[in-house]
Amino acid sequence: MLRSRLVPRSVLAGLALAAALFMPAAGAQEPEQPRTVRIAISGYENNITPFNVSFGAFPVTHDLMHLVYDSLFWSQAKLEPEPWLAERATPNEDFTEWTVELRPGVRWHDGEPFTAEDVAFSFDYYERFPELSGRYAHHVFDVPPLEDAEVIDPQTVRLTFRQPAPQFPIMPGADLPIIPEHIWSEIEDPGTVDEELPIGTGPFKVTEIEPDQRYVMEANPQYFKGRPLVDRIEMPIVEDPSSAFQALRAGEIDQVARNLPPELVNQFADASGLEVLEGTRFESTQLYFNARRAPWSDPAVRKAISLAIDSQQLVDQVLLGQGREGNDGFIHPDSPWAGENNGHESDPQRAERMLEEAGYNAGSDGIRRDERGRPLSLEVLISSFDPLGLRAVEQVARQVRRIGVEVVPVALDPATLRDRRQAPEGEAPTYDAYLSTLETHAHADPDSLYYFFHSPGEKGFGAAITGWSNARFDELSERATAQPPQQRQALFDQMQSILAEEAPVVVLWYPDGNYAYRPAAYEGWISDPGHGIFTKRSFLPAYADTGAASTVEDVGESSVWPWVVVGLVALVVLGGIVAVRRRRTEDPEEDWGG
Amino acid sequence: MLRHAGRTIAQYGLVVAAIVVLNFALPRLAPGDAVDYLIPPEQAGTLTVEQRDRILSQYGLDEPVPVQFERYVSGLVTGDLQSSIRYGQPVVDVIGERIGWTVLLVGGAVMLAMLIGTLLGFRSAWRRGRRSDVGTLSGVMLVDSMPPFFVGMLLILVFSVALGWFPVFGALPGTEIAGLSAIGEILQRLVLPLVTLTLAAIGPIYLVARSALVSELREDYVLMARAKGLVGRAVRRHAQRNALMPVVTIGLLEVGALVGGAAVVETVFSYPGLGRLIYESVLARDYPVLQGVFLLLAIGVILANLIGDLLYPLLDPRVRRPPAAAA
Numbered sequence: 034m035l036r037s038r039l040v041p042r043s044v045l046a047g048l049a050l051a052a053a054l055f056m057p058a059a060g061a062q063e064p065e066q067p068r069t070v071r072i073a074i075s076g077y078e079n080n081i082t083p084f085n086v087s088f089g090a091f092p093v094t095h096d097l098m099h100l101v102y103d104s105l106f107w108s109q110a111k112l113e114p115e116p117w118l119a120e121r122a123t124p125n126e127d128f129t130e131w132t133v134e135l136r137p138g139v140r141w142h143d144g145e146p147f148t149a150e151d152v153a154f155s156f157d158y159y160e161r162f163p164e165l166s167g168r169y170a171h172h173v174f175d176v177p178p179l180e181d182a183e184v185i186d187p188q189t190v191r192l193t194f195r196q197p198a199p200q201f202p203i204m205p206g207a208d209l210p211i212i213p214e215h216i217w218s219e220i221e222d223p224g225t226v227d228e229e230l231p232i233g234t235g236p237f238k239v240t241e242i243e244p245d246q247r248y249v250m251e252a253n254p255q256y257f258k259g260r261p262l263v264d265r266i267e268m269p270i271v272e273d274p275s276s277a278f279q280a281l282r283a284g285e286i287d288q289v290a291r292n293l294p295p296e297l298v299n300q301f302a303d304a305s306g307l308e309v310l311e312g313t314r315f316e317s318t319q320l321y322f323n324a325r326r327a328p329w330s331d332p333a334v335r336k337a338i339s340l341a342i343d344s345q346q347l348v349d350q351v352l353l354g355q356g357r358e359g360n361d362g363f364i365h366p367d368s369p370w371a372g373e374n375n376g377h378e379s380d381p382q383r384a385e386r387m388l389e390e391a392g393y394n395a396g397s398d399g400i401r402r403d404e405r406g407r408p409l410s411l412e413v414l415i416s417s418f419d420p421l422g423l424r425a426v427e428q429v430a431r432q433v434r435r436i437g438v439e440v441v442p443v444a445l446d447p448a449t450l451r452d453r454r455q456a457p458e459g460e461a462p463t464y465d466a467y468l469s470t471l472e473t474h475a476h477a478d479p480d481s482l483y484y485f486f487h488s489p490g491e492k493g494f495g496a497a498i499t500g501w502s503n504a505r506f507d508e509l510s511e512r513a514t515a516q517p518p519q520q521r522q523a524l525f526d527q528m529q530s531i532l533a534e535e536a537p538v539v540v541l542w543y544p545d546g547n548y549a550y551r552p553a554a555y556e557g558w559i560s561d562p563g564h565g566i567f568t569k570r571s572f573l574p575a576y577a578d579t580g581a582a583s584t585v586e587d588v589g590e591s592s593v594w595p596w597v598v599v600g601l602v603a604l605v606v607l608g609g610i611v612a613v614r615r616r617r618t619e620d621p622e623e624d625w626g627g
Numbered sequence: 628m629l630r631h632a633g634r635t636i637a638q639y640g641l642v643v644a645a646i647v648v649l650n651f652a653l654p655r656l657a658p659g660d661a662v663d664y665l666i667p668p669e670q671a672g673t674l675t676v677e678q679r680d681r682i683l684s685q686y687g688l689d690e691p692v693p694v695q696f697e698r699y700v701s702g703l704v705t706g707d708l709q710s711s712i713r714y715g716q717p718v719v720d721v722i723g724e725r726i727g728w729t730v731l732l733v734g735g736a737v738m739l740a741m742l743i744g745t746l747l748g749f750r751s752a753w754r755r756g757r758r759s760d761v762g763t764l765s766g767v768m769l770v771d772s773m774p775p776f777f778v779g780m781l782l783i784l785v786f787s788v789a790l791g792w793f794p795v796f797g798a799l800p801g802t803e804i805a806g807l808s809a810i811g812e813i814l815q816r817l818v819l820p821l822v823t824l825t826l827a828a829i830g831p832i833y834l835v836a837r838s839a840l841v842s843e844l845r846e847d848y849v850l851m852a853r854a855k856g857l858v859g860r861a862v863r864r865h866a867q868r869n870a871l872m873p874v875v876t877i878g879l880l881e882v883g884a885l886v887g888g889a890a891v892v893e894t895v896f897s898y899p900g901l902g903r904l905i906y907e908s909v910l911a912r913d914y915p916v917l918q919g920v921f922l923l924l925a926i927g928v929i930l931a932n933l934i935g936d937l938l939y940p941l942l943d944p945r946v947r948r949p950p951a952a953a954a
Binding site: 073247272275276446451605 | 714716781783787798907
């Protein structure tokens with residue numbers, strides 16, 4: 034008996050001792066030490082080359098890679114991107130040829146000089162391995178299709194395209210990471226991760242990679258845009274979002290490279306030692322209809338569902354106000370290509386009339402039927418990793434039920450979802466609709482409307498996304514591809530009107546970006562449209578915010594979650610006290626035969 | 628005895644063969660394939676059928692299933708587990724980088740859970756029906772019914788955010804820390820995940836230990852001992868030794884379950900163990916890694932069983948009887 038009582042006590046004593054021993058020493062940092070910023074990212078990206086990033090840290094993968102690499106221009110979210118590795122780029126008369134003059138004196142991280150050879154090589158290499166860097170390479174072999182990359186002199190390269198490429202500085206100019214020829218010319222299997230650290234021209238060099246654990250980067254002191262303001266970036270990989278934000282609260286990291294969940298925004302804005310900076314990444318969440326499957330192939334049905342959806346209500350209830358309502362023309366309202374914003378039209382009465390006129394009459398259960406008696410029941414596939422999306426579709430189901438359409442949410446793991454979206458060649462996929470989330474690239478790329486909505490063909494995503502097809506839209510989008518910005522914008526407005534009327538897609542919302550950081554570690558963060566705050570310009574002396582950062586306004590009610598936790602902890606503690614007291618009152622000698 | 632050993636080995640061989648086949652088949656039965664993962668969703672549509680096939684052929688996934696199976700089996704024999712699709716590295720390296728952390732975390736948790744669970748269970752059994760038994764029983768059941776990620780988050784809130792004693796995430800010490808303090812930091816980072824996993828594992832062990840001792844205490848030899856005038860510890864010592872057998876069995880069985888079950892704990896604490904690797908690889912449909920890890924796990928469970936078979940005779944002399952006498 035005596036022994037069994039001693040054991041828990043010694044365990045307790047041991048735990049207390051261990052706790053005391055391991056208590057981190059406070060204030061160990063000296064002012065002279067190099068400035069380190071610890072940023073949690075959400076996934077492992079192998080060795081961060083364009084050929085083996087796994088998009089595990091999506092949506093910040095692109096900005097992560099561009100800490101190491103540079104593109105000719107920066108950034109794609111601008112109508113006129115700033116010359117970066119390029120000094121200027123001059124087109125010929127019909128925009129099929131671009132002569133790019135490069136910035137002199139740039140060096141790769143290993144000290145080798147950066148030349149026109151590297152640029153020509155990069156374009157050729159992406160074209161050679163289209164499938165391994167689909168995200169990047171399709172801007173070389175697809176729109177615009179590269180014909181030739183020719184070195185004129187060590188500082189000049191001429192790129193020839195098979196069709197006019199008026200938007201070259203944006204795409205691929207401000208997108209494609211330029212890779213070093215002296216490294217990659219020997220690599221025949223770019224998808225393989227060898228031990229080598231990536232070599233770029235970017236503001237940071239990678240010095241350590243621990244798979245699934247962390248990256249460490251050090252400032253490139255010779256960076257051509259000035260020495261970065263941060264000497265070291267430690268990037269632990271923290272997959273679980275709540276762990277990441279708890280680590281930020283506990284002071285173990287200084288920024289989380291992901292959007293604050295809506296329910297945490299106020300709590301973090303009020304927390305001492307933390308700041309929240311707003312900065313949109315042009316994200317959007319949308320419902321894609323399968324336009325090759327009846328009755329969703331009927332524009333009247335799609336448009337009626339769109340009209341029945343109250344986007345502002347979704348923003349208020351699911352995003353707790355941290356977002357903007359959808360735009361029926363798809364493009365993010367902050368994108369340079371947004372044009373005139375049509376907003377989202379919500380009109381349930383008109384929706385009912387449309388369905389009425391199109392002959393969809395309600396059955397005894399209140400659900401409308403098509404002419405063959407099949408109910409209008411829309412199965413929406415959602416990634417099981419998207420809790421906000423799931424909540425949104427449940428809300429949509431309630432809204433759409435009022436016009437006699439049933440919506441059934443189905444949560445699937447991402448790979449299964451992608452599998453369900455596909456169909457053998459020549460056959461229509463069998464899903465009804467699915468929910469997806471996009472970021473900057475889809476809204477800033479001047480050809481994104483082409484990619485997403487042009488009917489199936491040689492180029493673009495076509496049927497892989499919606500299967501929607503519209504001859505007028507096709508014609509406009511093909512013309513737009515070869516037009517300089519002003520003319521293109523006019524065509525875009527027409528294209529967006531067609532999208533709004535035909536509703537192959539319904540944007541549910543554009544979430545606000547809210548990014549939390551510890552100003553004590555680094556306060557230079559800037560809000561860069563299309564990038565949020567985790568982007569290379571946040572670390573560069575010419576761009577970083579050296580004054581005070583602005584914080585997000587306090588809106589809405591505060592979250593109940595901390596109180597739930599406090600309550601639970603109190604409950605556990607109380608239970609413990611009661612248990613201990615009970616044990617004390619027990620006669621220790623009362624047990625069997627004792 | 629020899630014949631018995633031969634039969635045991637044959638049984639294990641059969642189990643291994645079944646595992647090898649299942650190992651190959653199960654991951655491939657899940658919908659989707661590696662290309663769905665490799666190519667980000669909105670870009671997947673840019674791939675032509677030929678490009679898709681080229682990617683699949685890089686990983687040997689375009690071959691007919693029998694050819695893939697043959698390559699997999701011959702790879703097992705030669706120790707070549709192929710390359711991971713998700714990580715682009717040989718599977719042996721991918722597993723090698725993580726197995727140490729799993730041994731540390733899961734091994735530690737199993738041992739702690741065995742120790743604490745057994746002690747609590749025996750104590751409860753001895754005081755069966757008393758308030759302390761009911762208290763411990765309901766306490767253990769409460770902890771056991773809480774999902775590990777919830778326990779983990781609670782521990783993080785209390786010990787990391789509020790008290791600042793332990794870090795929230797990771798296994799590795801900071802980059803500038805070396806030597807003894809690095810070991811200290813590794814241990815410090817181990818505490819919360821270890822406690823969480825131990826709490827998750829303690830329930831079944833406690834229950835088995837408790838019921839095993841309760842039924843031992845009903846045996847005639849205990850009555851006999853009491854009749855002879857033995858009390859307290861003397862009685863308990865005899866009964867406890869006999870009650871250990873089922874506890875060892877359940878403890879060893881938990882090893883296999885915990886490696887996979889640790890995935891949640893490893894995700895909450897960003898711990899780089901095999902559980903998280905399995906989870907990531909399932910999402911990526913990374914067949915080579917899944918095959919490698921599952922095989923390793925299966926071998927681990929079989930070894931654990933084997934260890935159990937070897938341990939029983941030491942714990943309980945009755946098992947030492949030759950099989951002929953048992954018949």
